[in-house]
Amino acid sequence: MLLFLAAMLFCCCSDESELKAEVKTDVKAEAAANIGKTLVVYYSYTAHCREIVNTLTSRIEADVLEIQPAQKGLRYEANGYALGTELLNAINDNPDDANSYPAIDPVTISLGQYQNIIIVTPLWWSQMAAIMQTYLFQSASQMAGKHVGLIVSSHSSGISGVVADAKRLLPDVTWMGEALWINASNHSRRASLIENWLGTLDFATEQTTMDKMYITIDGQAQSVTLEDNTATRALLERLQQAPVTVTLNSSGDFEIWGALGFSLPTNNEQIYAQPGDVILYNGSNICIFYGTNSWSYTRLGKIDGLSESELRSFLKAGESGISVTLSLRSDQASINTVKSEKLKDNSCFTLQGTLAQAGHKGIYIKNGKKVIL
Numbered sequence: 595m596l597l598f599l600a601a602m603l604f605c606c607c608s609d610e611s612e613l614k615a616e617v618k619t620d621v622k623a624e625a626a627a628n629i630g631k632t633l634v635v636y637y638s639y640t641a642h643c644r645e646i647v648n649t650l651t652s653r654i655e656a657d658v659l660e661i662q663p664a665q666k667g668l669r670y671e672a673n674g675y676a677l678g679t680e681l682l683n684a685i686n687d688n689p690d691d692a693n694s695y696p697a698i699d700p701v702t703i704s705l706g707q708y709q710n711i712i713i714v715t716p717l718w719w720s721q722m723a724a725i726m727q728t729y730l731f732q733s734a735s736q737m738a739g740k741h742v743g744l745i746v747s748s749h750s751s752g753i754s755g756v757v758a759d760a761k762r763l764l765p766d767v768t769w770m771g772e773a774l775w776i777n778a779s780n781h782s783r784r785a786s787l788i789e790n791w792l793g794t795l796d797f798a799t800e801q802t803t804m805d806k807m808y809i810t811i812d813g814q815a816q817s818v819t820l821e822d823n824t825a826t827r828a829l830l831e832r833l834q835q836a837p838v839t840v841t842l843n844s845s846g847d848f849e850i851w852g853a854l855g856f857s858l859p860t861n862n863e864q865i866y867a868q869p870g871d872v873i874l875y876n877g878s879n880i881c882i883f884y885g886t887n888s889w890s891y892t893r894l895g896k897i898d899g900l901s902e903s904e905l906r907s908f909l910k911a912g913e914s915g916i917s918v919t920l921s922l923r924s925d926q927a928s929i930n931t932v933k934s935e936k937l938k939d940n941s942c943f944t945l946q947g948t949l950a951q952a953g954h955k956g957i958y959i960k961n962g963k964k965v966i967l
């Protein structure tokens with residue numbers, strides 16, 4: 595710690611213009627074409643994390659959110675870092691209590707639109723800076739199911755405590771890979787460190803379009819074009835938290851249906867349901883049609899591009915206890931298939947699972963991980 599305190603006095607920043615010269619714009623363009631929407635969230639007290647974010651966003655297409663403490667002008671390092679220590683002690687004493695976390699400015703941005711989130715945070719006394727802990731504590735449920743990466747900036751201390759804080763605060767996310775540690779001695783080389791790190795990350799691939807969801811049965815995912823009504827908006831919000839799996843049963847030789855396990859707002863009207871229609875019945879049941887029926891329903895959407903006979907086979911017409919997953923992304927199923935069937939050597943595959951051609955740049959799957967080549 596003494597070494598850290600002494601060295602902090604001589605801490606210097608890097609030459610930003612030198613770094614810009616190293617930027618390869620093709621990586622940024624190719625990543626943007628292939629990966630889902632990314633948000634970079636950061637807090638920075640003495641500007642190192644801000645510099646890291648500037649370098650990072652010169653490599654990937656991302657929106658940026660800066661977390662700010664509600665109380666301005668505080669000096670966390672004053673009196674031997676007394677205030678920083680006090681804030682962390684309060685969290686450590688009672689980590690499940692919202693009152694233990696220092697207040698931050700309200701964040702209005704909705705995380706629903708992002709599939710990937712990269713957190714950039716300073717280390718304070720071997721922990722995550724208290725201000726960033728507040729944001730993660732408040733937004734954990736919104737981040738559930740998202741792909742999350744972590745960059746930690748410290749003077750010299752190792753980052754395992756910050757990684758532990760991140761895992762405690764965000765128990766339900768998918769970590770994109772190992773956290774990246776940038777410290778005073780390698781801060782000036784951050785462009786290449788970030789470049790290499792990005793190549794190891796498991797980004798969520800697909801852009802979520804707000805008029806689509808996916809129905810997966812027995813590993814086969816089919817897209818559904820959604821209506822725009824209060825029921826589908828509530829359903830999308832639900833699916834942004836996590837996919838929903840329901841058990842449906844065949845009925846009347848025209849549908850599979852069953853309880854959603856939660857209610858959605860209804861816009862009921864007399865509907866003559868057609869094959870492929872996805873319908874809300876009585877506010878809390880989902881019906882998926884392979885035949886026709888007339889009833890007072892709320893229309894949710896329609897399965898894209900399957901004929902009546904294909905629908906019968908996809909929906910397991912006539913069977914009971916059919917496990918049906920509703921989700922916003924279809925890539926889980928297809929990437930699993932690629933992993934199990936094709937990833938036995940160092941070959942690269944496209945995200946669609948075909949063998950990549952030599953020399954082509956882009957995002958590929960190699961040994962089960964997405965890599966930027």
Ligand SMILES: Cc1cc2nc3c(=O)[nH]c(=O)nc-3n(C[C@H](O)[C@H](O)[C@H](O)COP(=O)(O)O)c2cc1C
Pocket residue numbers: 598637638639640641642643644670671675678679715716717718719720747748749750751752
């Ligand atoms: C309250 C406080 C505590 C800190 N504790 C440590 C520490 O234990 N070890 C360390 O290496 N750096 C420590 N630092 C230094 C920061 O981690 C480092 O300067 C980091 O790059 C700051 O990022 P920022 O400039 O974006 O705020 C501390 C800084 C503050 C303000």
